[in-house]
Amino acid sequence: MPPVIEVRNLVKHFGSTRALDGLDLTVDVGEVHGFLGPNGAGKTTTLRCLLGLLHTDSGSATVLGLDPWRNNVELHRRLAYVPGDVALWPSLTGGEVIDLLGRLRGGLDPTRRAALIARFELDPSKKTRTYSKGNRQKVALIAALASNVELLLLDEPTSGLDPLMERSFREVVAEWRGDGRSVLLSSHILSEAEALSDRISIIRAGRMVETGTLAEMRHLTRTNVVAQLRQVPTGLQDMDGVHDCVVTGNGISCAVEQYALDDFVAALQGFGIVSLATQPPTLEELFLSHYRGA
Amino acid sequence: MSQFTGTRALLRLALRRDRILLPAWMLAYLAYSVGGTAAAIALYPTMQSRVDAASAVNDLPAMLVMYGRVWDPQSLGSVAMMKPIGFGGIFAAILAILLVTRHTRTEEESGRLEVIGSLVVGRWAPLAAALSLATGVMTVLCAVNALGVIGTGLPAGSAWVWAISVSLCGLVFAAITGVTAQLTQAARAANTLAFMMLALAFLLRGTADAAGTPAASAWWSWLSPVGWQDQVKAFAGDRWWALLPPVLTIALLTPAALSLARHRDLDAGLIPQRSGRASAGPGLRSALSLSLRLQRGLMLGLLVSYLLMALLLGSIASTANRFLDSQQMRDWLLRSAGSSDPFVAFMVFEVGFAGVLSALCGVILARRIGSEEQAGRLEPLLATSASHRRLLGAHIVVALLGTTLLQLALALGFWLGNATQSGNFSGLPEAIARTIVYLPAIWVLVGLAFAVFALLPGQAYLSWVAVAATVLVSEFGTLLSWPSLVLDLSPFTHVPRLPATPMLWTPTLWLLLVSGGLLLLALARFPRRDLATP
Ligand SMILES: Nc1ncnc2c1ncn2[C@@H]1O[C@H](COP(=O)(O)OP(=O)(O)OP(=O)(O)O)[C@@H](O)[C@H]1O
Numbered sequence: 001m002p003p004v005i006e007v008r009n010l011v012k013h014f015g016s017t018r019a020l021d022g023l024d025l026t027v028d029v030g031e032v033h034g035f036l037g038p039n040g041a042g043k044t045t046t047l048r049c050l051l052g053l054l055h056t057d058s059g060s061a062t063v064l065g066l067d068p069w070r071n072n073v074e075l076h077r078r079l080a081y082v083p084g085d086v087a088l089w090p091s092l093t094g095g096e097v098i099d100l101l102g103r104l105r106g107g108l109d110p111t112r113r114a115a116l117i118a119r120f121e122l123d124p125s126k127k128t129r130t131y132s133k134g135n136r137q138k139v140a141l142i143a144a145l146a147s148n149v150e151l152l153l154l155d156e157p158t159s160g161l162d163p164l165m166e167r168s169f170r171e172v173v174a175e176w177r178g179d180g181r182s183v184l185l186s187s188h189i190l191s192e193a194e195a196l197s198d199r200i201s202i203i204r205a206g207r208m209v210e211t212g213t214l215a216e217m218r219h220l221t222r223t224n225v226v227a228q229l230r231q232v233p234t235g236l237q238d239m240d241g242v243h244d245c246v247v248t249g250n251g252i253s254c255a256v257e258q259y260a261l262d263d264f265v266a267a268l269q270g271f272g273i274v275s276l277a278t279q280p281p282t283l284e285e286l287f288l289s290h291y292r293g294a
Numbered sequence: 295m296s297q298f299t300g301t302r303a304l305l306r307l308a309l310r311r312d313r314i315l316l317p318a319w320m321l322a323y324l325a326y327s328v329g330g331t332a333a334a335i336a337l338y339p340t341m342q343s344r345v346d347a348a349s350a351v352n353d354l355p356a357m358l359v360m361y362g363r364v365w366d367p368q369s370l371g372s373v374a375m376m377k378p379i380g381f382g383g384i385f386a387a388i389l390a391i392l393l394v395t396r397h398t399r400t401e402e403e404s405g406r407l408e409v410i411g412s413l414v415v416g417r418w419a420p421l422a423a424a425l426s427l428a429t430g431v432m433t434v435l436c437a438v439n440a441l442g443v444i445g446t447g448l449p450a451g452s453a454w455v456w457a458i459s460v461s462l463c464g465l466v467f468a469a470i471t472g473v474t475a476q477l478t479q480a481a482r483a484a485n486t487l488a489f490m491m492l493a494l495a496f497l498l499r500g501t502a503d504a505a506g507t508p509a510a511s512a513w514w515s516w517l518s519p520v521g522w523q524d525q526v527k528a529f530a531g532d533r534w535w536a537l538l539p540p541v542l543t544i545a546l547l548t549p550a551a552l553s554l555a556r557h558r559d560l561d562a563g564l565i566p567q568r569s570g571r572a573s574a575g576p577g578l579r580s581a582l583s584l585s586l587r588l589q590r591g592l593m594l595g596l597l598v599s600y601l602l603m604a605l606l607l608g609s610i611a612s613t614a615n616r617f618l619d620s621q622q623m624r625d626w627l628l629r630s631a632g633s634s635d636p637f638v639a640f641m642v643f644e645v646g647f648a649g650v651l652s653a654l655c656g657v658i659l660a661r662r663i664g665s666e667e668q669a670g671r672l673e674p675l676l677a678t679s680a681s682h683r684r685l686l687g688a689h690i691v692v693a694l695l696g697t698t699l700l701q702l703a704l705a706l707g708f709w710l711g712n713a714t715q716s717g718n719f720s721g722l723p724e725a726i727a728r729t730i731v732y733l734p735a736i737w738v739l740v741g742l743a744f745a746v747f748a749l750l751p752g753q754a755y756l757s758w759v760a761v762a763a764t765v766l767v768s769e770f771g772t773l774l775s776w777p778s779l780v781l782d783l784s785p786f787t788h789v790p791r792l793p794a795t796p797m798l799w800t801p802t803l804w805l806l807l808v809s810g811g812l813l814l815l816a817l818a819r820f821p822r823r824d825l826a827t828p
Pocket residue numbers: 014015017018019037038039040041042043044045046084826827
């Protein structure tokens with residue numbers, strides 16, 4: 001089956017800013033795809049290009065088999081989008097906005113609408129002017145999740161939601177995704193991306209730096225090793241794939257690349273191992289290393 | 295005093311944000327007041343020419359309503375400054391209203407004031423800064439106005455009393471807006487309330503002059519801040535004491551606004567919010583129904599104001615025949631309105647004036663989609679199956695429909711006001727034809743506003759520049775005998791002035807063609823540009 005979203009070498013300039021710099025991205029049918037990256041990396045810009053709201057300079061993007069710029073209307077019938085900054089019409093009520101957006105998208109399921117409103121504990125009869133940030137976010141989420149579409153594009157959908165609502169959101173997305181429906185989820189919350197996503201892409205400065213399942217990504221990273229030895233270790237710092245070495249007396253701690261682990265442990269044995277502790281990298285470290293550009 | 299802390303910093307911020315707007319506006323104002331006066335002085339070299347020009351206003355209720363009475367037909371200043379005296383205070387008030395709302399309610403609505411409110415800034419600081427800004431601007435305006443008019447050779451004392459009365463009128467409306475900005479939550483509503491007060495003040499002054507005697511206006515002029523500006527009788531006696539009512543009003547309203555500001559929450563109005571429907575009614579299902587819903591409040595307000603204004607003017611129109619006495623008057627009317635029949639001339643003047651006003655309203659309706667884009671509210675809509683064209687089309691329909699309704703209300707009001715006075719109920723179709731014939735010209739400016747939105751979204755001010763230029767041409771163009779090339783630039787120059795002139799189809803079709811072309815251009819180009827983000 002062809003992927004739901006296929007982006008090849010996408011470039012987008014804003015004046016002299018190169019917001020997207022040859023981005024590649026693939027989202028497969030039925031998957032929840034986590035989309036991560038530091039502030040200003042180009043996540044929102046990517047989503048807007050995928051919606052056909054921005055004209056791209058070069059490269060190609062296909063969403064649900066369609067060109068988002070040319071077939072935007074046809075495409076929008078089949079997807080729902082939750083923007084990062086939800087701006088609503090202050091004089092309409094939350095319920096009116098949900099219905100309006102749903103109808104403009106081509107209809108929404110009334111029972112799902114009612115169930116979602118109950119689940120997110122939203123009062124739909126209030127004017128959106130009086131809503132808190134989290135409640136505005138809920139309006140956009142309910143409007144998107146209650147519609148009958150194949151693809152969800154979510155830009156930091158849980159910003160402003162309390163932990164309880166965040167959990168509801170995860171449950172709802174988990175239920176929603178069945179039947180070959182797909183989600184592209186931009187987020188800064190690692191635990192959320194970890195819990196929901198089948199695959200994850202990390203972008204920085206408008207370029208894809210890493211993509212794959214979490215398990216695959218873990219493989220790509222370093223293992224922290226702390227060892228006590230019989231002799232003072234020497235020469236280990238200079239080994240290929242060994243970083244951040246700190247030697248204190250007979251002790252050593254360092255970060256070792258996946259491919260160098262075998263050689264490194266063998267080298268340790270040469271100094272006589274008293275104790276050895278290894279720690280797989282936390283996800284946090286994984287992301288931080290990518291975000292910093294390490 | 296601590297509630298005023300931070301006022302100075304906010305004032306500096308406001309000056310920084312308005313560093314282009316304020317000088318540009320000031321220049322445009324001077325072009326109108328000083329430039330207009332300098333040019334007009336040359337038109338009235340002899341006493342007879344002044345008396346003639348003055349009677350063209352004083353003998354016609356329509357002109358009295360618009361410009362107010364020329365209090366001394368023999369005074370050069372009184373005659374040459376007829377328009378700056380009539381409209382000077384109103385233009386100052388418009389700027390004051392926009393400035394105060396812009397730096398109080400708009401900031402609050404956008405959430406920027408929340409950031410500021412968390413700093414070392416007192417509760418009164420934003421309002422105090424906005425009012426100080428208005429005071430500063432009006433003070434500078436007063437000085438340049440007075441010095442400019444003195445520079446044209448008119449008497450200094452009168453120039454000062456006029457300039458002060460104009461700036462005080464602006465400041466009264468700054469204080470009024472300080473109050474309305476506390477009452478409502480939405481900046482748009484605060485502006486609307488203040489502008490309605492201004493319209494009311496203008497109508498009070500106008501009708502009081504039309505109903506008054508050559509020596510004094512009717513008493514209700516004294517209820518109106520615009521009336522106070524008229525009552526100083528600059529260049530015709532210089533009644534300095536008439537500056538007292540605005541000063542007192544400012545002294546009363548400013549503490550009232552501050553006390554209201556103190557007793558309300560951030561982001562709240564004093565008029566509380568009610569709950570609404572939990573689900574949308576069956577009507578709210580398209581881009582068109584949404585834009586109708588968003589603009590219906592404004593439209594209703596405008597329609598009611600138009601109907602009232604037209605009723606009033608229509609009932610005065612039937613008295614127009616009384617005043618025709620001299621051959622000069624007939625000549626003057628023939629030249630400037632195309633007919634020497636005072637009733638017909640009255641219609642031509644009023645309908646022409648209202649036509650330009652409708653164009654302004656049309657541009658306000660057309661600009662709505664731009665402010666929706668700025669607020670980020672087009673993004674969720676365009677992510678649904680509503681296309682760019684449909685969305686823009688919806689706003690175009692509302693603007694075209696809105697201006698049509700305004701012109702119809704105008705016709706209906708004129709006809710009804712005149713019919714109830716004269717007892718003659720025929721002529722409704724003719725009344726409608728007279729106002730409808732302005733629509734193509736109005737739509738040219740509306741089309742231009744949409745084209746600017748689609749092609750130059752960052753240059754929204756161009757639509758207002760076009761409106762301002764149109765106002766200048768229709769106010770001064772024929773009076774100062776500007777070259778016809780300049781006059782022809784205004785779409786209103788090409789409108790047949792029914793019933794003074796016969797219907798002219800060629801220019802009307804051209805105007806329709808131009809406005810249609812601009813709208814099509816907008817529809818063609820909007821889908822091809824990036825959506826702007828807040
Ligand atoms: N309309 C615009 N005009 C000019 N520059 C823009 C515009 N929109 C985005 N940019 C720039 O493009 C780059 C990418 O921005 P984008 O909003 O896509 O980042 P992001 O990954 O969504 O960041 P965040 O995590 O903060 O939401 C930034 O450098 C931003 O300044």
